[in-house]
Amino acid sequence: MQEYEIRADYDGKSIVVYQAYAKAIALPALKNQRFVAPFSLNRMTWIKPSFLWLMERSNWGLKADQEMILAVRITREGWEEALGQAVLTSPDARLYVDSEDWRLQLKQAPVRVQWDPEKTIRGKSLPIRSIQVGLSRHIVDKYVNEWTCEICDYTPLARKIYGLLQQGQEAKAKGFLPTERIYQPDPAIARRIGITAP
Structure with missing residues (x-):
C-alpha cells in the first residue's frame, strides 16, 4: 500500500512551500515579500512542501518560466485552513461515496490536493506519495495577503x-x-486528504 506523507521544513508556527516561477513574477515577489502583479489572483496556484519534488518538476529551475525557485514560508494556521477545505484530484474510494459525490465536492472545493510519487535527489520515484496543494482563485488571496510570512530565493x-x-x-x-x-496535520484533516482512512 502506498504511504502518504507530508514532508516539510516547518516549525511551531510556519511551514515552507516551494514554487518555481519566471523572473517576472519571482523578482517582484522577493522585493515586496508577497506576490504582486504580474502574479495572478484569478487562477489556480500550486504549492509544494517537498523541495525534491519541485526540483524534479522544474528540472532544478532549468525549465522555461520556472528558472527561479522560491521558498515561501506561510503560517501553519493558513496551511491547515487550506487542507481543511481540500478535495482530492482523484476519486479515492475511501473518502467519497461514489464518483458523482467526488465530482460534486471537487467542483465546489476552493482547494485541491494531489498526491504524487516523492522523488530522490536523482529524480527517481519513491513508494511514498508527496502532497501538492492547489489554491483556487477563491482562496489564493489569503495565501498572498494573510498566510505568507517570508519569501526567500x-x-x-x-x-x-x-x-x-x-x-x-x-x-x-x-x-x-x-x-x-x-x-502530521490535525487527524480530521489527515482523514480528509487521504493520509489516514476515515
Whole structure:
C-alpha cells in the first residue's frame, strides 16, 4: 500500500512551500515579500512542501518560466485552513461515496490536493506519495495577503546542489538539501486528504 506523507521544513508556527516561477513574477515577489502583479489572483496556484519534488518538476529551475525557485514560508494556521477545505484530484474510494459525490465536492472545493510519487535527489520515484496543494482563485488571496510570512530565493541553492550532482558528488549535494520532517496535520484533516482512512 502506498504511504502518504507530508514532508516539510516547518516549525511551531510556519511551514515552507516551494514554487518555481519566471523572473517576472519571482523578482517582484522577493522585493515586496508577497506576490504582486504580474502574479495572478484569478487562477489556480500550486504549492509544494517537498523541495525534491519541485526540483524534479522544474528540472532544478532549468525549465522555461520556472528558472527561479522560491521558498515561501506561510503560517501553519493558513496551511491547515487550506487542507481543511481540500478535495482530492482523484476519486479515492475511501473518502467519497461514489464518483458523482467526488465530482460534486471537487467542483465546489476552493482547494485541491494531489498526491504524487516523492522523488530522490536523482529524480527517481519513491513508494511514498508527496502532497501538492492547489489554491483556487477563491482562496489564493489569503495565501498572498494573510498566510505568507517570508519569501526567500532558493535559486542559488538549487543551482549549487544541481552542480554537485553533475560533478558526481551526490553525498555532498545531499548535505545542502533543506531539512524536511514528516508533518502530521490535525487527524480530521489527515482523514480528509487521504493520509489516514476515515
